[in-house]
Amino acid sequence: MNLAELHRRSCERFGEHLRAVRHDQWTAPTPCADWDVRGLVNHVTGEDLWTGPLMAGATIGEVGDRFDGDVLGSDPVAAYTDAAESAVDAVSADGALGRTVHLSFGDVPGEEYAWQLFADHLIHGWDLARAIGADDRLDPDLVAACAQWFAKNEDGYREAGAVGARPEVPADADQQTLLLAGFGRRP
Template structure:
């Protein structure tokens, strides 16, 4: 699965889960201990908002702080829909060989899409777990992200981008979650 296809599929799944968040779940805890549901959604929406300008050739400095703070406003689902739509459209337009400027330097735009696809998939699971939705991930998406992440896990952990590896029951979804520092049986209580 190429980066554009994977990115689109994970954004679409994220949006389905966001649309399914119950009105009373925004303050619920998530597997990301520092975030409740609203903060988790705000994080992903922020990543989605960064994608179009960076793919258009802007630098981190040029974008500045416009995506800091609360990006959800009074209607988090609508804000999420707008951001996801813009991110999906921008991702589909990535050209072979395109480069992008990220916080750590120049990177292949396809690698950036893979990073965001992984984030959408894993944070989608976080959102499902926190809001009482179906936690099952598409096995094809799990396999694609796991194959990409296998050679990057140590680097992500060393950079404090993910927590310690968790123990796993051994199935592919549980293994992917463990690689990202989560246990498949997480519960809020």
Template sequence: MIDIRDAYRRALDGFGSRLHLVQDDQWELPTPCVDWDVRGLVNHVVVENLWAPELLGGRAAAEMGDAFDGDVLGDDPVKAFEVSAQGAIQAVYAEGALTAVTRLSFGDVVGEEYITELFADVLIHTWDLARATGGPERLDPQLVASCADWSARTQEDYPQAEPTGDGHRAWRDTDQQDRLLSAWGRNP
């Protein structure tokens, strides 16, 4: 199994590479996440990145309140992503991050589990961003396999895995990426 910190870093790199392809006229395009356009999706990923140093550093979600509510992208969404990703990566590689107790809104989890959640979220949203903007939709197969393994082991713990609302389920003979996306409520 791939080190989850490396998987998360690579997933952020994949998201970033697709983000750099977004054209000025694409920020308001709809995404597979029915509540978000491209800007909203990118904002969500940046907010998650901003939470990582705080939560892995020992702060509780309840302490933070609405610190990252609203639009955190400003005038340069790409730069906002890059800065937030750099901070998140530093936080996950910090000594003790894997064993730190992270106090999330729904309860406490060990750092490794929280980092795995971050990884899965950004990997799936990489596909969402690509689908919305016409970018490359094929995800890193090693990351897909790692995410699929985690998702299969924890699906009962995370039933709220951001379904898109269409209830689509992939056929058994589709590839692993399609099965993973389908399990997360996407229609590949």
């Protein structure tokens, strides 16, 4: 499975969980202590809005503050769906993975940025599922791909404060549990 397909599938799964959010769950806590359900969805949607311009070569400064604040409006599902479709198109565009992407911490290859996006959707999809009481089993193919990529990046993410401390896990933990622990989650 190629990276664009991994990204697309993780976006779709996040959207499936999003469409299951009941009206009374938008303020429910998530495994991300700083965000309730709406805040988590706003974060992921905002990230998807950034994807197109960044994959096209824009800098953070050029994008500016247009995606700051509430990007969900009165219809969070529609806002996410539109943003995710645009992000999927940007990641899968010809040559996108070979471009240079200008992120806040420096320039990275488009491929690296796409891995980050894929992982964020996958892990935050689990966060969303947990918050709303949905099935939180992740696609084993997506878990395996993310685990392979993240094994090379976990220390850097932790040093940068992008993920929490790795909790203890049982010696016989499955790959999903190990991956989630790597991202600081306590499954």
